[in-house]
Amino acid sequence: MNKLKKCLLAVIATAFTLTAFAAAPAHAAKDPAKGDYTLSVEMQTGQIRLLPDDIVVISLQNNPTTGYSVSAKITGTKKAVKLSKGFYAATPSPSGMVGGGGVTNWGLEAIKPGVATVVVTMTAPGGKVEQTFKLKVFVTAK
DSSP, rough: OHHHHHHHHHHHGGGGGOOOOSSOOOOEEEEEEEEEEEEEEEOOOEEEOTTTTEEEEEEEEOOGGGGGGEEEEEEESSGEEEEOEEEEEEEOOTTTTOOOOOEEEEEEESSSSSSEEEEEEEOOOTTTTTEEEEEEEEEEEO
């Protein structure tokens, strides 16, 4: 299993214990096995600077039971980053109620210097794009 998939699975397993940021700096969860950090970002329009081999998990709260869908794509220097396929995790409900929503997570790995943009869109059941978030990613040399 490659590094991006391992990191994404580890973060998803602990997704409900991680804190994401709004306008403040993000919290980083230390990986005790490797001594490095994984950053979790709640999707919003903004920017982030990464070094090659940095891995970030991008999260967006959503509820696919409403018929809305979310998707993510890379624009700009596409070879600067690698984006995983989105993974939806429902938020557990203590009452056992279903349809309460959850979070879609994407793993983003910085590959080489360049500027890319992660574009996440939320689309209504009829096909109309309801929301678009753009996260500009600056990958700089080590």
